[in-house]
């Protein structure tokens with residue numbers, strides 16, 4: 412399937428292109444930055460940060476050892492599509508879903524003492540030995556057991572015949588900031604807790620704490636698995652912790668010009684007429700809006716691109732359409748870049764995040780379900796996921 416041919420099927424509207432070669436490249440580069448021999452967990456929660464969890468999980472199978480998600484439902488969606496990698500649910504489990512997770516061989520996190528009995532009971536009921544990881548709260552104050560309780564709860568887990576304590580982990584609050592002190596304090600708390608767990612004769616096979624920022628900043632502690640989401644997509648964790656230049660943002664976001672026309676002097680554009688033409692001016696209407704995930708803060712501030720030319724947004728971003736500046740190079744039906752990797756003239760996810768006053772994690776995850784995702788390898792579309800239409804097409808498969 413060619414990129415343009417496939418994209419045309421979804422005109423008029425917006426679509427995302429996801430470069431799976433770049434995704435694999437970024438993962439290999441992260442593995443090279445992590446301590447030698449570390450296992451690698453590709454975090455694909457929140458629909459792989461908006462990139463599409465199914466195709467990212469399938470692509471990760473050849474380059475990662477683990478997948479990480481936030482919720483059991485996310486794990487089930489991936490497992491149901493035939494992905495065989497171990498999947499860890501990083502967040503708290505919903506009791507109602509634990510049994511269905513265990514029969515699908517999904518690894519659960521225990522982050523509270525009540526969850527020990529909950530997992531043990533569910534495992535006995537469905538007749539499996541459940542693999543769990545113990546989460547320690549070393550400073551994030553979100554989910555997990557306190558370090559002083561960790562050894563006792565690890566022992567409680569180890570005593571349950573229906574449970575297998577495979578891993579112990581924690582999560583950093585501040586690894587994406589230039590001050591390493593909070594992360595170092597968390598590593599020290601984690602190391603001390605692991606030591607107390609080992610002191611009770613319990614030897615978890617996996618210990619992990621690093622996220623993308625910690626891998627890039629080399630703050631991984633003495634662990635043997637790293638977890639990464641944002642950097643696998645080629646996006647920097649923050650302005651203070653950047654991905655190296657060899658990383659490539661894997662997502663591009665595009666739309667189409669649906670009308671190209673001239674404003675007369677004094678004409679206002681879009682809701683509230685917040686932009687006014689000073690002179691005769693060519694503009695174009697495009698088929699992407701905030702219901703596709705484009706922040707409304709881009710109104711009169713962001714820009715789109717066509718080839719080497721940039722076109723500022725004119726007036727307010729609407730729900731389904733946005734008006735941009737135009738010129739004689741643009742015609743109805745042209746595919747217009749909204750977001751592209753660095754090096755092009757379009758905005759990057761970081762540019763959009765900066766203008767919207769948030770981080771790129773939020774911008775990527777907010778690209779909505781009505782935007783079809785086209786997956787590209789070696790310049791060809793190899794798969795397409797269209798959540799709204801319930802379509803999932805893999806090239807070469809009927």
Ligand SMILES: *Cc1c(COP(=O)(O)O)cnc(C)c1O
Pocket residue numbers: 454456501582621622623624638639640641642648
């Ligand atoms: C989301 C998440 C990650 C991945 O974080 P990135 O900053 O995207 O690398 C790792 N660990 C846990 C527990 C998470 O919730």
